[in-house]
Amino acid sequence: MPFRIAAFFLASIAGALLAGLTSQWRQLWVGAWIGALAWLLMDAWRAQQLVQALREDTVGLGARRMGVWGEIAERVRKLLRVREQQTQQAEERLKEFLAAIQASPNGVILIDDQGRIEWCNQTAAGHLGIDAERDLLQHLSNLVRDPAFVAYLASWNYSRDVVIDGPAAPSGAQGRPARLSVQVHPYAGNRRMLLTRDVTALEQAEAMRRDFVANVSHEIRTPLTVLTGFVETLQSLPLEADERARYLGLMGQQAQRMGTLVNDLLTLSRLEGSAPPPSNQWTRVRALLAHCEDEARGLSARLSGQGHRLFFALEADTELAGTATELQSAMSNLVTNAVRYTPGGGEVTVTWRLLPDGRGEFAVRDTGPGIAADHIPRLTERFYRVDRSRSRETGGTGLGLAIVKHIAQRHGAQLRIESTVGQGSRFMLLFPVTRLRPARPQMAVA
Numbered sequence: 528m529p530f531r532i533a534a535f536f537l538a539s540i541a542g543a544l545l546a547g548l549t550s551q552w553r554q555l556w557v558g559a560w561i562g563a564l565a566w567l568l569m570d571a572w573r574a575q576q577l578v579q580a581l582r583e584d585t586v587g588l589g590a591r592r593m594g595v596w597g598e599i600a601e602r603v604r605k606l607l608r609v610r611e612q613q614t615q616q617a618e619e620r621l622k623e624f625l626a627a628i629q630a631s632p633n634g635v636i637l638i639d640d641q642g643r644i645e646w647c648n649q650t651a652a653g654h655l656g657i658d659a660e661r662d663l664l665q666h667l668s669n670l671v672r673d674p675a676f677v678a679y680l681a682s683w684n685y686s687r688d689v690v691i692d693g694p695a696a697p698s699g700a701q702g703r704p705a706r707l708s709v710q711v712h713p714y715a716g717n718r719r720m721l722l723t724r725d726v727t728a729l730e731q732a733e734a735m736r737r738d739f740v741a742n743v744s745h746e747i748r749t750p751l752t753v754l755t756g757f758v759e760t761l762q763s764l765p766l767e768a769d770e771r772a773r774y775l776g777l778m779g780q781q782a783q784r785m786g787t788l789v790n791d792l793l794t795l796s797r798l799e800g801s802a803p804p805p806s807n808q809w810t811r812v813r814a815l816l817a818h819c820e821d822e823a824r825g826l827s828a829r830l831s832g833q834g835h836r837l838f839f840a841l842e843a844d845t846e847l848a849g850t851a852t853e854l855q856s857a858m859s860n861l862v863t864n865a866v867r868y869t870p871g872g873g874e875v876t877v878t879w880r881l882l883p884d885g886r887g888e889f890a891v892r893d894t895g896p897g898i899a900a901d902h903i904p905r906l907t908e909r910f911y912r913v914d915r916s917r918s919r920e921t922g923g924t925g926l927g928l929a930i931v932k933h934i935a936q937r938h939g940a941q942l943r944i945e946s947t948v949g950q951g952s953r954f955m956l957l958f959p960v961t962r963l964r965p966a967r968p969q970m971a972v973a
């Protein structure tokens with residue numbers, strides 16, 4: 528400010544001096560007035576220039592000028608630079624934030640107070656079958672017509688989510704969720720944030736859990752009912768000793784059936800919860816096969832007087848990496864199934880060999896009734912049975928192949944089933960090269 532006052536007086540004095548030099552000394556005041564006026568005009572012009580520069584854009588602020596207007600321009604420029612940096616940072620942060628929401632496995636849609644889409648991520652667009660760019664500012668309820676969703680959106684009661692069917696996929700498109708959970712969260716007055724979540728797998732798992740509990744209850748209820756009946760008979764009727772012994776035998780069978788079921792259930796739950804099988808614990812296939820043979824011969828003798836023709840062949844002396852008890856359980860299951868479902872006099876052939884690609888194949892072939900093609904993909908489902916009565920008669924739980932499949936998966940192996948009705952079946956376990964090695968020569972027993 529002092530500089531400005533000094534400049535004003537200097538201009539006045541310069542005007543007065545100029546007047547003194549060019550005319551008479553009496554005109555000094557006039558000169559001073561003219562000098563002051565010239566300074567004011569100059570000042571107003573510079574102020575005008577600055578206003579103009581601010582009005583149009585800030586390019587005019589570029590050149591550094593003297594005086595108060597120069598300083599104002601400089602300060603405005605600095606302020607603008609700081610603001611620009613802040614805006615840029617805010618924009619970058621917004622971009623990062625939106626990128627994070629884009630990466631979210633949940634769908635996010637922002638709706639304005641009119642119910643129009645302000646922004647949505649690709650996941651939400653995929654879930655609801657809308658276009659993240661083309662459908663901006665469209666009313667969401669016009670795009671998603673599910674009545675439950677439209678009613679939910681209009682209700683303004685968002686304490687719970689709503690579960691709706693996913694949109695039908697257009698031809699060629701894949702991966703649309705079958706069931707969607709949608710929950711709205713209001714914010715900033717009447718704005719709403721909508722979260723979508725694919726709950727297809729969750730609902731399937733829930734349905735499976737319900738089916739599983741129903742199946743287990745059913746499987747346990749049947750022998751339990753039989754047992755209760757026998758107990759009541761024994762309590763109420765005076766029976767002969769041999770009849771009593773027969774009843775107790777039948778009761779024992781039912782109790783054993785329940786025990787087998789509980790054991791299979793425990794095996795499945797152990798398989799689901801335990802650590803992956805080790806890749807450095809080796810078991811000789813020869814020993815596994817020998818155990819299978821013992822079991823098969825015992826079972827065959829028990830089931831049919833005629834017995835079965837049983838063949839066991841080890842074409843390559845190999846060791847398998849994994850959990851020995853699991854490997855034994857998977858192989859025994861396939862072998863005992865073949866014996867159980869093949870009528871007496873039939874043939875069961877069990878082989879272990881190395882395939883040309885290096886994989887190991889454990890194969891069980893039988894000359895039993897065979898299985899129709901439409902049953903084959905479902906055989907490994909829990910409690911799925913083709914021949915229900917044969918399964919029950921021979922102590923089956925309907926869990927055997929589910930256990931085999933689980934064990935195979937844990938060991939990186941593949942369960943393959945081939946069958947022709949009336950001719951027989953072939954069940955194979957294919958083990959990867961990484962789990963095989965040639966058997967080491969056995970140490971001589973001293």
Ligand code: ADP
Pocket residue numbers: 864865868869893895896897898906907911912913914915918919922923924925926927928929952
């Ligand atoms: P289960 O305890 O009833 O034998 P599994 O899971 O082992 O249960 O087998 C499922 C179903 O597959 C059986 O109920 C049976 O109908 C069919 N199955 C399994 N193995 C054979 C086989 N070798 N021949 C014919 N049917 C078989």
